[in-house]
Amino acid sequence: xxxxxxxxxxxxxxxxxxxxxxxxxxxxxxxxxxxxxxxxxxxxxxxxxxxxxxxxxxxxxxxxxxxxxxxxxxxxxxxxxxxxxxxxxxxxxxxxxxxxxxxxxxxxxxxxxxxxxxxxxxxxxxxxxxxxxxxxxxxxxxxxxxxxxxxxxxxxxxxxxxxxxxxxxxxxxxxxxxxxxxxxxxxxxxxxxxxxxxxxxxxxxxxxxxxxxxxxxxxxxxxxxxxxxxxxxxxxxxxxxxxxxxxxxxxxxxxxxxxxxxxxxxxxxxxxxxxxxxxxxxxxxxxxxxxxxxxxxxxxxxxxxxxxxxxxxxxxxxxxxxxxxxxxxxxxxxxxxxxxxxxxxxxxxxxxxxxxxxxxxxxxxxxxxxxxxxxxxxxxxxxxxxxxxxxxxxxxxxxxxxxxxxxxxxxxxxxxxxxxxxxxxxxxxxxxxxxxxxxxxxxxxxxxxxxxxxxxxxxxxxxxxxxxxxxxxxxxxxxxxxxxxxxxxxx
Numbered sequence: 409x410x411x412x413x414x415x416x417x418x419x420x421x422x423x424x425x426x427x428x429x430x431x432x433x434x435x436x437x438x439x440x441x442x443x444x445x446x447x448x449x450x451x452x453x454x455x456x457x458x459x460x461x462x463x464x465x466x467x468x469x470x471x472x473x474x475x476x477x478x479x480x481x482x483x484x485x486x487x488x489x490x491x492x493x494x495x496x497x498x499x500x501x502x503x504x505x506x507x508x509x510x511x512x513x514x515x516x517x518x519x520x521x522x523x524x525x526x527x528x529x530x531x532x533x534x535x536x537x538x539x540x541x542x543x544x545x546x547x548x549x550x551x552x553x554x555x556x557x558x559x560x561x562x563x564x565x566x567x568x569x570x571x572x573x574x575x576x577x578x579x580x581x582x583x584x585x586x587x588x589x590x591x592x593x594x595x596x597x598x599x600x601x602x603x604x605x606x607x608x609x610x611x612x613x614x615x616x617x618x619x620x621x622x623x624x625x626x627x628x629x630x631x632x633x634x635x636x637x638x639x640x641x642x643x644x645x646x647x648x649x650x651x652x653x654x655x656x657x658x659x660x661x662x663x664x665x666x667x668x669x670x671x672x673x674x675x676x677x678x679x680x681x682x683x684x685x686x687x688x689x690x691x692x693x694x695x696x697x698x699x700x701x702x703x704x705x706x707x708x709x710x711x712x713x714x715x716x717x718x719x720x721x722x723x724x725x726x727x728x729x730x731x732x733x734x735x736x737x738x739x740x741x742x743x744x745x746x747x748x749x750x751x752x753x754x755x756x757x758x759x760x761x762x763x764x765x766x767x768x769x770x771x772x773x774x775x776x777x778x779x780x781x782x783x784x785x786x787x788x789x790x791x792x793x794x795x796x797x798x799x800x801x802x803x804x805x806x807x808x809x810x811x812x813x814x815x816x817x818x819x820x821x822x823x824x825x826x827x828x829x830x831x832x833x834x835x836x837x838x839x840x841x842x843x844x845x846x847x848x849x850x851x852x853x854x855x856x857x858x859x860x861x862x863x864x865x866x867x868x869x870x871x872x873x874x875x876x877x878x879x880x881x882x883x884x885x886x887x888x889x890x891x892x893x894x895x896x897x898x899x
Contacts (some may be wrong), residue, residue, distance in 0.1 A: 413467065414460035416517065418476035418482045420650040422587075425612055428605065435470020435502055436523025436533065440567025444537075444859075445544060447561050450584060454509050454561075454677075461562055468582040469564040470502055477504045481525035485599055486592035486659030487709060489880035494593060494599045497527030500535060501589060513525045514616065515563070516588050520581040536576040536813050537565060537607075538854035539671060541862060543581055543667040545850065546670040549869040555645045556638075558665040577854060585666055587639035589613050591710045592659035598713035613663050628717040629729050634772070636707050636737050638665025643703045644745040648752065649838060650676040650780040652696045654686040654698055654895060661706045674842045677885040679773045679780040686897045700745075704737045746820055749834045752784050753815065754791045754829045757822045765811075766816060768842065779885045784837040788830040791819065820858030838872035840879070844893045845886035 411465035425432070467474040481498035488496075503520045511517065520543070521535025523772050545558035550558055566578035589609075597605040610628055614621050618634050621627040644655065653660070654672035662668050672686035681697030689695075694702060711722040711730040724760050732802045742763075750758070773783065778801055786797035795812055802808050819829075842865070850862040868882045875883075886893070 411457070411459040411463045413464040413474075415802065416467075416474050416505065416507060418474075418478070418517075419508055419514070420476075420478045420505040421501065421612075421616070422482075422506065422516075423478040423480055426608065429597075429609065430482050430503070431526040432479070432500060433481045433525040434473065434479055435519060435580075435824035436863055437471045438466075438469040438580070439570065441469035441564075441775075442473055442565050442567065443562055443581075444565050444579070445560070445563040446621075447544075447766065449656060450559055450561055454507060454584070464562075467504075467582045468519070468562050468564055470504075470519045472538075473504065479504055480592065482588060482594035483527070483528050484569055484590050484598050484659050485596040486590070486657050487595075487706070488659070489658040489689070492595075492599075495527070495594075495596070496526055499528040499531055500533040508662050511588075511881050513572070515584045515586060515663035515846070518558075518583050518585065518588060520572070520583060521578070522580050528594075532570070534568075534570045534578055535580060536570050536854070537563075537579040538576070538851050540579040540599070541851055542847065543583070543670045545671060545847065545866060545869070546842060546860070547583070547667075549868060549872070550651075550667055552870050552872050553645075553649055553838060555649070555651075555667060556642055556665050556671050558583050560584075564837050573696060577784065585663070585668065586664040587613075587616055588668070589616075589663040590659050590668075591661040591663070591706055593663075594710055594713035595658060602861070603716045606713060610714065610717055617664055618723070625848060626718075628714050629733070630706075632714055632718070632730060632877075633712055634735050635665070635710060636733055637740060638663075639707060640737060640741040641665065641744050642667065644741055644748055646699060647745060648748045649680075649841060652676060652683055652685055652694070652697070652804070652849050653699065654684075654689060654694055656694050656699065656702045656706065658706050658709050659705070661710075672845050674895050676780050676892060677843065679770070679776075679778050679783070681770070681774075685893055687894045687896050695761075700741050703741070704734060707737060708734045746864075748836070751793055752833065753787060754819065754824075754826055754833045755822050756829075756832075761823070762818075768814070768816060769811055772802075772811045776802050776807060777803065778802065781838060781841050782885070785834070785883075788833040788837065790815075791830045791833060792826055828848045831837075835873055840868050840872045840882050843867060843882070843884075843886060845890045846882060 443462045446461045473479050479502045483497045485494050486496050502522050504517045524533035528805040540563050547557050547559045561584050562582040564580045568578040569575040570578040614631050637651045660669045674685035676683045684692045713725045779780050789797045799805050850865045853859045853862045887890040
């Protein structure tokens, strides 16, 4: 017997409270929608029935809005690679509505690839299966790594052919996020000097993400600080695991501090601060090591949108206060990043010179064609007096010898049981990440209908810190034959 379709208990505050901040829209009717994947763990956490979701292809493809939904396309602007676009918006996505989990936490239920909206700007609003599977896989990998992220609830095939350099299988991603409010959402109204709408949006964002600030003094300045703190923590967590987002435009910077949009993202194999994978990032704006300063730049754009709220009576004072927050961002980021790096190299205590120790490590790693993930995983063995797995990775063993000696002296001033230290390091240094060659192998399912590699990789990435027998290939870098890797903004 086929299960009944999932019933959603929507509570749509964005549609209810922010009239004029979106365009009502409906998804395109898919000719033959079918559920390809359901995220059972996320489904259960949200109080859904995974079997009922498997019978909800019409709703999750956008073909038919479920009862209680208020489908809409959100308005936003954005700086894309530094150039400002005053109107972007959801051109191929719909916010179906909001749901509350059993603890009362609010989440957006959002469809990506569901067809044209008033913001489509000539596009068809559709998505194809490969990028949908990529976002599904990457979101789950980030979640398992402990990094805030949007997550896929389901992937739906539509039964139609979508043309992207040839005909490809159409698909829709149903994803969940704490919200889809972006820096670009504020920019949209600030660019039009609609300051009351900026205030309305800020009040909504505060009530949703920082409710303790609702009645606070200087709440807009504190809100800016909170958003900056969330972004500092997020970007630090990206660098800890070697993640390159690839398209850190202001419309891809969430107020909630979640990772969003996985089109051209990748994980580094060889350590390289200048690593760029996106085919459209020709000048390296969003390179691996540039991400903290780009985050600061993006937050400055949010600060500009909030200036009339921070001090309506004194423009100079508003600029001064906001500038203090933005100028303090790199310091906040560095503190969070260094705290995480201490854990990665096995330190529980704090010394002022720890930053130099970490930076000297990266200097030693430069130009060594050194696998980032494997190095930190092997460092736990060095903490157990077995440095060979580390030194064997270096073309020039002298490049790491001095650092290992300095690190060993530092460990002596950080008393921990060696076995406990190594175990703690393994809890923050993953052995399995979405390696680019394995992701490409898994996404071949979009063309071959063989989902086995995708499911296998998804299962491995669900527990990235625990070594398991028979999974050695998932811990190895790409073979030389894989060649230089490029990513593309897929739709």
